[in-house]
Amino acid sequence: MPQLTAITRFPVKGFGPDRLERVELAAGQTLPLDRAWAIENGPGPFDPAHPAHVKKKHFLMLAGQRELAQVQTRCDPAGHSFTTHWPDGETLTTALNDTASHAPLFARLEALLGDQVRGALRFVQIPGRSLTDIPHPHVSLINAASLRDLKARTGQTIEPIRFRGNLLIDGLEPWAEFDWLGRDVMIGHARLRGQSRIRRCIVTSINPATAQCDIDLPAALMAHYGHADCGIYMSVEAGGDVAVGDRVEPPGLSRP
Secondary structure, three states: OOEEEEEEEOOEOOOOOEEEOEEEEOOOOOOOOOOOEEEEEOOOOOOOOOOOOOOHHHEOOOOOOHHHHHOEEEEOOOOOEEEEEOOOOOEEEEEOOOHHHOHHHHHHHHHHHHHHOOOOEEEEOOOOOOOOOOOOOOEEEEEHHHHHHHHHHHOOOOOHHHHOOOEEEEOOOOOHHHHHEOOEEEEOOEEEEEEEEEEOOHHHHEOOOOOOEOOOHHHHHHHHHOOOEEEEEEEEEEOEEEEOOOEEEOOOOOOO
């Protein structure tokens, strides 16, 4: 029986994951605290007085600044503080909603990224929304069997975290998730609907342990499958509690 094997959020866009055992999903929302903050890379169009979705190029992001993978991170459960662990052993804890505490983190980022920093850094957020790559709320889902199939074809070790998905499931056939578009799926006590396939960019080529580009995964997907898609975006149609180990009920599967 298919089941949910991991839940992951990325509280600050471009930085590392928080791994969760359970989460309460709400209808029409993203995973709580997923991409709740971003760090603006120099002057940009984001207006905190009228916050709205802007393109990811205006923020620090792993696709543009792969050195960010060197920084291990953790956000507290309520989203008040963001802790970073640096390669030299230093640990910094930043109060996300207290601008006076941000300077030490920004100084470390400027030293790490050099001339990739285009100007003054600042945390931004849109209350009640996520700073994801697409404007509408979604939860991203990855099928572990699809990754195993890709691994078998490439001969490369491919960690699911490269794809920065929220929900990792197992127990399906490879690529079966593509058949869920426009259809409802039960995961735990929540009902989700497949919305679109996720077209992959160069960020998946970055090894999360070394921060090096060690395999061109978009090219590998294209070579082996004729597309660069992996995973799907899903909308939460009916909220509910979701936990690691929960049953996943694909479309057409009846409850016993």
